[in-house]
Amino acid sequence: MINSFLEWLGSTAWSVRLLESLWMWPLLESTHVLAIALFVGSAMMMDLRLMGVTFGGVRASDFTSRLLPWTRGGFVVMVITGVLVWYSNPLRYYHNIFFRVKMLLMVAAGLNIWLFHSRTHKKIAQWDMDAPPPRAVRLAGILSFAAWTLIVVSGRLIAYNWFDCDIQPQPGWVNWASGCILPAE
Amino acid sequence: MLLPFFEWCEATMIGRTIRESLWMFPVLEAIHLVGLSLLGGALLVVDFRLLGVGLKDSTIAVLDRQARPWMLGATALMLGTGVLLFLSEAIKCYYNTSFWVKILTLPVAILFTLLVKERFARTAQETSTASRFVGATDLLLWFIVAAGGRWIGFS
Numbered sequence: 001m002i003n004s005f006l007e008w009l010g011s012t013a014w015s016v017r018l019l020e021s022l023w024m025w026p027l028l029e030s031t032h033v034l035a036i037a038l039f040v041g042s043a044m045m046m047d048l049r050l051m052g053v054t055f056g057g058v059r060a061s062d063f064t065s066r067l068l069p070w071t072r073g074g075f076v077v078m079v080i081t082g083v084l085v086w087y088s089n090p091l092r093y094y095h096n097i098f099f100r101v102k103m104l105l106m107v108a109a110g111l112n113i114w115l116f117h118s119r120t121h122k123k124i125a126q127w128d129m130d131a132p133p134p135r136a137v138r139l140a141g142i143l144s145f146a147a148w149t150l151i152v153v154s155g156r157l158i159a160y161n162w163f164d165c166d167i168q169p170q171p172g173w174v175n176w177a178s179g180c181i182l183p184a185e
Numbered sequence: 186m187l188l189p190f191f192e193w194c195e196a197t198m199i200g201r202t203i204r205e206s207l208w209m210f211p212v213l214e215a216i217h218l219v220g221l222s223l224l225g226g227a228l229l230v231v232d233f234r235l236l237g238v239g240l241k242d243s244t245i246a247v248l249d250r251q252a253r254p255w256m257l258g259a260t261a262l263m264l265g266t267g268v269l270l271f272l273s274e275a276i277k278c279y280y281n282t283s284f285w286v287k288i289l290t291l292p293v294a295i296l297f298t299l300l301v302k303e304r305f306a307r308t309a310q311e312t313s314t315a316s317r318f319v320g321a322t323d324l325l326l327w328f329i330v331a332a333g334g335r336w337i338g339f340s
Contacts (some may be wrong), residue, residue, distance in 0.1 A: 028334070029335075029339075030335045030336065030339075032220070033331075033335050034328070034331055034335065035333060036218065036221060036222050036225065037221055037222065037224070037225020037228075037229065037331065038225065038228070038229060040222035040225070040226070041222050041224070041225030041226025041227070041228075041229055042219075042224065042226050042229060042230065043226075043228045044222055045224055045226040045227065045229075045230050045252070045255075047229040048199040048255070054251050054252070054254070054255060055248075055251045055252075056251065057243065057247050057251065058240060058242075058248065059242060060244045062240050062242045062243065063240070066239055066240050066241060066242065067230065067233075067239050067240055070229075070233065070238075070239060096239060121235065136294075148222070149219055149222075152215070152218050152219050152222055153216075153218070153219065155218075156211070156214055156215040156218050157211055157215060159211075160211055162207070177220065
């Protein structure tokens with residue numbers, strides 16, 4: 001059902017137009033990549049502060065109040081451009097193994113953010129200038145840094161079709177992980 | 186005049202090895218992008234502060250001192266992976282306008298960051314007209330480098 005929906009989505013006029021566009025697709029993709037500097041970049045600086053690796057003289061709450069709006073702004077740009085790039089070829093991305101890994105990592109990164117904000121961040125006044133920050137804070141920073149690094153890497157690799165369903169034969173686990181529907185022998 | 190040099194680059198052992206490998210170029214690209222994240226972050230926190238936004242509770246000098254090692258490390262990572270990527274497709278780059286935009290702006294951006302911005306930020310405390318000019322120029326130069334770099338793959 002998902003497949004037929006995505007096939008239909010990919011056949012809509014705007015999707016076809018986007019995929020075949022000379023300028024629009026590269027512009028969206030470039031905006032997506034350049035916004036990494038703003039979004040992942042500022043998130044990583046915050047992570048380094050939470051890990052206690054650098055920005056020792058800067059309050060952690062400075063990052064979560066004054067820098068975070070910029071990080072969020074960058075995230076909005078990434079999501080909009082990302083969804084549009086996905087919309088240009090939804091079925092292909094859905095079955096791309098790197099895209100799937102990236103989406104799972106985004107869920108993991110989101111969970112980590114949610115845990116941090118619903119627990120550790122509530123008591124920020126108690127550890128705002130601690131050097132090094134408490135263990136739970138450092139752990140949140142490390143997990144976030146690792147997740148975004150892997151998300152950037154897997155995002156870049158989506159461009160490669162090494163494990164796509166139309167490239168066969170593949171090991172069984174690759175076809176399973178990509179959700180490939182293979183014609184019966 | 187420069188073409189023989191680019192041809193030589195492309196023919197180097199390193200260039201050939203990366204070109205003939207299925208995965209080396211993509212992996213280098215991915216690391217190059219992780220470098221972009223780090224460099225972008227380290228540049229932006231200071232440039233934002235110079236412009237008077239972001240981490241305003243700290244002085245420019247404090248932020249700059251903390252961000253500098255990451256900015257330098259990320260630049261080294263980007264240069265290292267960038268040179269390797271270039272060696273694998275030097276001739277394509279020679280005929281690529283985006284490459285020339287990027288490669289000619291890059292030394293300007295590096296020199297501006299190291300000689301102007303870092304010197305200015307080392308002692309600056311609060312936002313001023315001068316700090317805004319330095320921050321905006323730094324952002325603009327690196328934006329051209331990054332946008333030109335991304336566009337190499339499209340043209």
